[in-house]
Amino acid sequence: MMLFFIGIIEMMIVTAWTKLVTKSQILASGIVTLINVLIWYYVLQRIVADISNWRLVLLYATGCALGVVISSYFFQKQEAKAAKALQPSSSL
Secondary structure, eight states: OHHHHHHHHHHHHHHHHHHHHHTTOHHHHHHHHHHHHHHHHHHHHHHHHTTTOHHHHHHHHHHHHHHHHHHHHHHHHHHHHHHHHHSOOOOO
16 A cells, blocks of 8 residues: 555656756756655565565556646646736726
C-alpha cells in the first residue's frame, strides 16, 4: 500500500517539476529532480525485492495515475484563478 501513496506523491512532484522546468527555474527543478530520483530508487528497490509480485506494480501505477489527476486538477484550478484575476473588472 505504501507504493500507492508514493506513486501519488511522485507524480505530484513530477508535475511540479514540469512547471518549474517550463518556467526556467533552474535550481528548483534540479532540487525536485534529486528528490524524484531518490523516490524512484526506493520504488525500484521495493519492486525488485519482490519482482514476481505484480500487485506492487499495479498499486504503484494506480497511485501514479491518481497523482497525475490530482496535480493536473490543482494546477488547472490555480491557472484559471490567476487568469480570472488578470481579467479587467466589468462592474459598470
